[in-house]
Amino acid sequence: MELLIDLPNIQIQEAFEDRSGNYILTVISTEKGTHCHKCGKRIDKSNGYGEFVELRHLDILGKQVYLRIRLPRYQCDCDGQPTTTQQVSWFTRRSGFTKAFEERILLSCVNSTIADVTIKEKVTYELVSGVVDRNIDKSVDWESIRKLVPQDENPNTVSEERVVRCKLRDLLWFFRCPCFVLRLSS
Numbered sequence: 001m002e003l004l005i006d007l008p009n010i011q012i013q014e015a016f017e018d019r020s021g022n023y024i025l026t027v028i029s030t031e032k033g034t035h036c037h038k039c040g041k042r043i044d045k046s047n048g049y050g051e052f053v054e055l056r057h058l059d060i061l062g063k064q065v066y067l068r069i070r071l072p073r074y075q076c077d078c079d080g081q082p083t084t085t086q087q088v089s090w091f092t093r094r095s096g097f098t099k100a101f102e103e104r105i106l107l108s109c110v111n112s113t114i115a116d117v118t119i120k121e122k123v124t125y126e127l128v129s130g131v132v133d134r135n136i137d138k139s140v141d142w143e144s145i146r147k148l149v150p151q152d153e154n155p156n157t158v159s160e161e162r163v164v165r166c167k168l169r170d171l172l173w174f175f176r177c178p179c180f181v182l183r184l185s186s
């Protein structure tokens with residue numbers, strides 16, 4: 001099962017299928033220590049665990065997979081002896097999804113509306129919007145686009161129309177994500 005979920009430094013403690021046919025896995029982090037959020041020093045003095053969080057992960061054999069994890073907390077000896085919850089590389093706090101699942105949602109957005117993605121991936125509209133907002137820039141960096149204009153033209157004399165034409169040609173490549181185009185046109 002650990003091979004199937006393909007995440008670093010975790011161990012599965014318990015796995016079961018709930019009444020809806022979803023796999024619920026309780027996992028622990030096998031990584032030791034973290035960096036103090038106050039002074040940045042590496043710390044490994046245990047101080048219990050954070051709250052349980054539940055994260056949607058990639059499906060296995062068509063079944064939804066949810067990981068339940070409590071990350072270890074560590075205490076520092078710097079001023080105030082603050083505690084810090086370990087951060088792991090494979091999920092962003094408060095996102096509700098693993099990074100692998102977020103990437104899958106973004107891929108599902110290609111040539112689809114957010115409403116399509118909610119049906120395909122069985123997640124709510126708000127959650128899909130949250131993933132898109134976290135991962136895709138909301139504003140256009142026009143200066144970067146202007147730089148895409150061929151070098152032999154003086155960028156200061158390039159008309160807005162020319163920039164827009166270059167933008168249309170290069171936008172897909174530039175942002176590497178067609179759902180950005182969807183958002184621009186909606």
Ligand SMILES: [Zn+2]
Binds near residue numbers: 078082
């Ligand atoms: Zn510290």
